[in-house]
Amino acid sequence: MIEKVIVLGSGSAGLLAALTLKRKIPKLEVEIVRDPDLGVIGVGEGTTPFFPHHLFDYLGIKRKRFYQMAEPTWKLGIRFLWGTRGAFDYSFSQQLDKQFAGLKMPNGFFCDDEFTDVDQPAALMRAGKAFTRLANQAPDIQGWHAFHIENHKLVETLETEARESRVKITDGKMAGAERGEAGIAAIHLADGRRLEADLFVDSSGFASELLGKALEEPFEDFGKTLFCDRAVVGGWQRGDQESIMAYTTAETMDSGWCWKIEHEHFINRGYVYCSDMISDEQAFEEFRRKNPKVPDAPRIVRFRSGFYRRSWVGNVVAIGNSAGFVEPLEATALMMVCGACRTLVDMLQQALLDPTPSCRDLFNEIKLKEWRMIRDFLGLHYQLNNADDTPFWRRCREETDLSELQGLLEYYTENGPSGFCRNRIPGTTNDFGLEGFLVMLVGNQTPYRKRYQAPAQELRVWNERRSLHANLARKGIDVKEALAFVRHPGWQWHGDS
Numbered sequence: 001m002i003e004k005v006i007v008l009g010s011g012s013a014g015l016l017a018a019l020t021l022k023r024k025i026p027k028l029e030v031e032i033v034r035d036p037d038l039g040v041i042g043v044g045e046g047t048t049p050f051f052p053h054h055l056f057d058y059l060g061i062k063r064k065r066f067y068q069m070a071e072p073t074w075k076l077g078i079r080f081l082w083g084t085r086g087a088f089d090y091s092f093s094q095q096l097d098k099q100f101a102g103l104k105m106p107n108g109f110f111c112d113d114e115f116t117d118v119d120q121p122a123a124l125m126r127a128g129k130a131f132t133r134l135a136n137q138a139p140d141i142q143g144w145h146a147f148h149i150e151n152h153k154l155v156e157t158l159e160t161e162a163r164e165s166r167v168k169i170t171d172g173k174m175a176g177a178e179r180g181e182a183g184i185a186a187i188h189l190a191d192g193r194r195l196e197a198d199l200f201v202d203s204s205g206f207a208s209e210l211l212g213k214a215l216e217e218p219f220e221d222f223g224k225t226l227f228c229d230r231a232v233v234g235g236w237q238r239g240d241q242e243s244i245m246a247y248t249t250a251e252t253m254d255s256g257w258c259w260k261i262e263h264e265h266f267i268n269r270g271y272v273y274c275s276d277m278i279s280d281e282q283a284f285e286e287f288r289r290k291n292p293k294v295p296d297a298p299r300i301v302r303f304r305s306g307f308y309r310r311s312w313v314g315n316v317v318a319i320g321n322s323a324g325f326v327e328p329l330e331a332t333a334l335m336m337v338c339g340a341c342r343t344l345v346d347m348l349q350q351a352l353l354d355p356t357p358s359c360r361d362l363f364n365e366i367k368l369k370e371w372r373m374i375r376d377f378l379g380l381h382y383q384l385n386n387a388d389d390t391p392f393w394r395r396c397r398e399e400t401d402l403s404e405l406q407g408l409l410e411y412y413t414e415n416g417p418s419g420f421c422r423n424r425i426p427g428t429t430n431d432f433g434l435e436g437f438l439v440m441l442v443g444n445q446t447p448y449r450k451r452y453q454a455p456a457q458e459l460r461v462w463n464e465r466r467s468l469h470a471n472l473a474r475k476g477i478d479v480k481e482a483l484a485f486v487r488h489p490g491w492q493w494h495g496d497s
């Protein structure tokens, strides 16, 4: 019977795990142990819509306070400067897994040449706006957005929420773990303290102190599908002329890709590259050429894409980078963290706090499918890019292992962007779903057998819908103005009680 939980680590993963456990199962005693000298990783600033949904709708965190403390900006999707089109927008709504009324074919069949303004968020992204306007001129803030949040502000905000939810926070470095019948009996801190618990959540980041080191769980490396393993990170204070975009930009580089994350006062860029193909110095030079405003001293972050086959072993559950990490394209980590927290809480509750081996097995199976599905989704981004002709991109086209997606690729090549492709995607659902795969296939103009020759009547319907989106977007509200609205003392968040 679980009564006491220790969460090792207070990065965004550890704090979200502690907060979720305590808010959803208040009778649990939850203690975070963290080493302030090690600090947190300090990257991880883009999210998917599941993240705000987890914070506000599931955990009941008040939007008003969260916006005040964490100062997020909105992310409607990702603008890809990628592939033969040069650019396309992936919104968090539905452009392609959809068929407009009056059309005989799904939307994707109409996007061979022009792929713009297909849904409202994509049109807003193209117009440099965040939301459409309500009749009273206020922003119409819909659920299809995610956030950009500076990592330290998120961590501070989550820490405040955790303390207020009566999560205990203990400073100390874990120096060793004592094995026991259930897995781990206690952790030992460097100052000699011994801390026992019934359940240990390992959120120690890439160190994976409990799952990886103490329990020596095998790691599944995604190196055959995802070749990048480092990022050079830097940014600058936003100037007056630099508008805040409501999307992340992902643009191809010679040996990887570069993100642009839009904070209110800061522009954060990071070049994710493959260290087999380019040195750190060359990567920094290329990064600087593209971003002359970044400071001289680069920060290089190393990572490996992959996950531990089981993230729940005995009485240890790893959540966050300690469980696995798949490179930052599509910003999936916080989504995985929130998903793991929810599955854990639901399973603990349904097991009456006495989880069974089959419950742990199922947790691990669910997570395994999710990790592999994300691996394949990201691998597809790399393999489909036919535009860049450097050794790195040639390698991506020739060597990316997408064996799990052969069914999808075959179906698509023979039949085009149909909703039936859904049945050829292995794994579970997440924020991407079929939509994500179709956007990559259509966005990259992946050839398929027969183009649909739409009759004039259907083309009229198609273009009218796109124009409607574009017109509303043009009159829309940008990030700066929308922030002013939500910061006004009279602003009421729908959903905050």
Ligand SMILES: Cc1cc2nc3c(=O)[nH]c(=O)nc-3n(C[C@H](O)[C@H](O)[C@H](O)COP(=O)(O)OP(=O)(O)OC[C@H]3O[C@@H](n4cnc5c(N)ncnc54)[C@H](O)[C@@H]3O)c2cc1C
Binding pocket: 008, 009, 010, 011, 012, 013, 014, 033, 034, 035, 036, 038, 039, 040, 041, 042, 043, 044, 045, 046, 047, 172, 173, 174, 175, 203, 204, 205, 206, 207, 209, 230, 231, 270, 301, 302, 303, 319, 320, 321, 322, 328, 331, 332, 333, 334, 335
């Ligand atoms: C280049 C890069 C870009 C990324 N971009 C994104 C993104 O856009 N979106 C996204 O969702 N994610 C992104 N991520 C992932 C991001 O790192 C995680 O989402 C997030 O920050 C979770 O980190 P964490 O809490 O698991 O680890 P950390 O922040 O590293 O926290 C680890 C914690 O464990 C503690 N700790 C470690 N060892 C010990 C010990 N022995 N004793 C006591 N305490 C210990 C540390 O003090 C710290 O509190 C990115 C990652 C990388 C590498």
